[in-house]
Amino acid sequence: MAAQQGPHALKTSLPETFAAMNAQQPPPSYEHPSQEQQDKYLQGRPGATQQHLEIALQHAQQIQTQKDAEDVILNHILDLLDLPSSPSANPATPTQEDANKFKFSLIPFRPSDYDNLILERNYGDLCGYTLCPCKHRKQNHAPGGGFQFKYGPKGSGPGGRGRSVDIVPQDQVEKWCSDACAERALWIRVQLSEEPVWERRGDNTRGTNILLLEEARAKRLLAPAATGTVSGVVDEMNNLMLANGDRSRELAMERGDTSSVNRNGRVPITLQENASGNHRSGAPQMRPDDVTGGSIEGYVPRQDRSVDQDGDIDLFDQI
Amino acid sequence: MDGDAAHSMEAEREMTRLWRTFRTVYELLADRGYEVSDNELALPLADFREKYSDSLGFADRSKMKIQARPTELMKMKYTPLPSKANPNPQPDCGTIYVDFCPDSSGVGTKQVRAFNHLVDENNFHTGIFITQTPISPSAVRLLSGVPGRICEHFQEQDLLVNITRHELVPKHVLLSPEEKARLLERYRLKESQLPRIQVSDPVARYLGLRRGQVVKIIRKSETAGRYASYRWVI
Numbered sequence: 001m002a003a004q005q006g007p008h009a010l011k012t013s014l015p016e017t018f019a020a021m022n023a024q025q026p027p028p029s030y031e032h033p034s035q036e037q038q039d040k041y042l043q044g045r046p047g048a049t050q051q052h053l054e055i056a057l058q059h060a061q062q063i064q065t066q067k068d069a070e071d072v073i074l075n076h077i078l079d080l081l082d083l084p085s086s087p088s089a090n091p092a093t094p095t096q097e098d099a100n101k102f103k104f105s106l107i108p109f110r111p112s113d114y115d116n117l118i119l120e121r122n123y124g125d126l127c128g129y130t131l132c133p134c135k136h137r138k139q140n141h142a143p144g145g146g147f148q149f150k151y152g153p154k155g156s157g158p159g160g161r162g163r164s165v166d167i168v169p170q171d172q173v174e175k176w177c178s179d180a181c182a183e184r185a186l187w188i189r190v191q192l193s194e195e196p197v198w199e200r201r202g203d204n205t206r207g208t209n210i211l212l213l214e215e216a217r218a219k220r221l222l223a224p225a226a227t228g229t230v231s232g233v234v235d236e237m238n239n240l241m242l243a244n245g246d247r248s249r250e251l252a253m254e255r256g257d258t259s260s261v262n263r264n265g266r267v268p269i270t271l272q273e274n275a276s277g278n279h280r281s282g283a284p285q286m287r288p289d290d291v292t293g294g295s296i297e298g299y300v301p302r303q304d305r306s307v308d309q310d311g312d313i314d315l316f317d318q319i
Numbered sequence: 320m321d322g323d324a325a326h327s328m329e330a331e332r333e334m335t336r337l338w339r340t341f342r343t344v345y346e347l348l349a350d351r352g353y354e355v356s357d358n359e360l361a362l363p364l365a366d367f368r369e370k371y372s373d374s375l376g377f378a379d380r381s382k383m384k385i386q387a388r389p390t391e392l393m394k395m396k397y398t399p400l401p402s403k404a405n406p407n408p409q410p411d412c413g414t415i416y417v418d419f420c421p422d423s424s425g426v427g428t429k430q431v432r433a434f435n436h437l438v439d440e441n442n443f444h445t446g447i448f449i450t451q452t453p454i455s456p457s458a459v460r461l462l463s464g465v466p467g468r469i470c471e472h473f474q475e476q477d478l479l480v481n482i483t484r485h486e487l488v489p490k491h492v493l494l495s496p497e498e499k500a501r502l503l504e505r506y507r508l509k510e511s512q513l514p515r516i517q518v519s520d521p522v523a524r525y526l527g528l529r530r531g532q533v534v535k536i537i538r539k540s541e542t543a544g545r546y547a548s549y550r551w552v553i
Contacts, residue, residue, distance in 0.1 A: 116457045123427030
């Protein structure tokens with residue numbers, strides 16, 4: 001029977017243990033097999049070519065990246081459980097260090113990962129907002145309950161009179177320590193990118209510049225809304241220079257689409273502009289068979305329909 | 320007095336439910352091929368109550384820890400076929416450890432991390448973590464991410480009855496690598512041509528099947544008496 005572990009035994013966190021174990025082991029073999037290994041593999045398989053192997057390896061690498069990214073997210077969740085660093089921190093004015101760590105850790109997150117973080121913090125008896133040191137609300141569950149009334153401030157009701165009333169599920173209320181924290185946490189959530197991190201492209205900056213609610217409010221007061229103009233977009237498009245070989249290689253790399261067989265990726269990019277401006281457009285001219293109406297997908301309708309004695313068109317003749 | 324009676328009634332109910340779960344765990348271990356004594360398999364409720372309840376009559380889950388060693392038959396089934404690179408393979412199974420989580424709600428990464436640590440520290444090959452409530456998604460991922468060890472999770476209510484004893488559940492038998500090789504040769508198949516069963520299938524979870532293994536499923540048939548089919552675990 002296993003002895004009960006003292007608290008000191010748990011100090012080494014699991015990610016650290018993994019890191020230590022990985023450090024001892026040789027680097028993972030998934031990086032890329034050497035040419036000899038590839039040749040040896042291909043020898044036993046007459047139908048397979050180097051190209052097949054490359055594609056298989058590429059997919060294997062993609063899957064591995066995905067697993068690695070999930071591990072990173074899990075480790076970030078575990079790290080964020082320990083925030084804020086001081087128990088007396090104020091969620092409205094977090095320390096710069098904590099805020100930066102929070103924002104940096106959130107970059108690979110999807111909203112669902114963020115929900116996991118909130119759940120995990122609640123399980124640890126903490127407010128769902130990562131920078132808040134308080135405990136989350138706990139109410140006695142009414143036997144038939146699960147829902148409760150929530151009243152807005154005075155004058156928030158319909159037509160500016162009375163109070164607005166919301167019926168909210170109890171577990172939604174109990175995630176946070178206060179409504180202010182709920183707002184802050186959900187403000188972060190809407191900024192996260194829905195796309196999983198292993199599919200994101202380099203130019204997608206959504207989810208990388210996360211602002212805390214306080215920062216966003218301060219910024220909105222300072223600066224008027226910046227707008228992009230059409231000409232700006234056109235300029236940027238011109239700057240892309242897709243036809244350039246280096247550029248398309250870079251793009252292929254961003255897609256995760258590079259391999260040693262196709263340096264530029266499996267999708268060749270060739271820009272073909274339609275020649276324009278040389279020929280003038282004019283009115284269409286009649287061709288000889290246009291008199292009868294031309295052909296409809298190869299079928300030429302007959303002009304002279306055979307009429308029976310009784311005067312109606314014979315269906316069989318048409319077929 | 321009324322409150323006391325209600326109290327003990329509740330404790331009684333909880334103890335009975337837990338006893339059934341506990342017995343299913345022993346049956347599960349026996350079905351997987353671990354060494355389990357007959358006494359443990361047929362543990363009466365009174366003995367269980369005496370052994371695992373606290374002074375108030377409620378269950379004390381921190382006492383409920385089970386360890387079991389694999390039998391020779393199980394070791395044989397889990398030994399891969401000898402190959403050129405590995406002429407003398409070792410069985411890929413070892414001591415199993417079952418832990419009941421005492422927390423009644425909110426089981427997250429904290430408890431799972433402690434469990435993983437315990438399994439790692441004592442060098443158990445497999446660990447089974449049993450909780451009263453579902454565990455959080457990150458905890459599930461953490462549980463399955465221990466390198467070189469197998470950690471599984473069940474809820475107490477999943478094990479309240481032994482699903483494999485139900486009349487509609489056919490008998491699942493794990494094939495050893497040798498039997499699997501013979502099957503594939505007999506029918507001239509590749510393993511990918513077999514029908515499949517998911518590792519998340521309730522019976523596969525019960526038997527602790529791993530990817531790549533093959534199970535023989537024996538059903539009753541009205542016309543043929545018995546009908547065996549084979550499934551590849553994915």
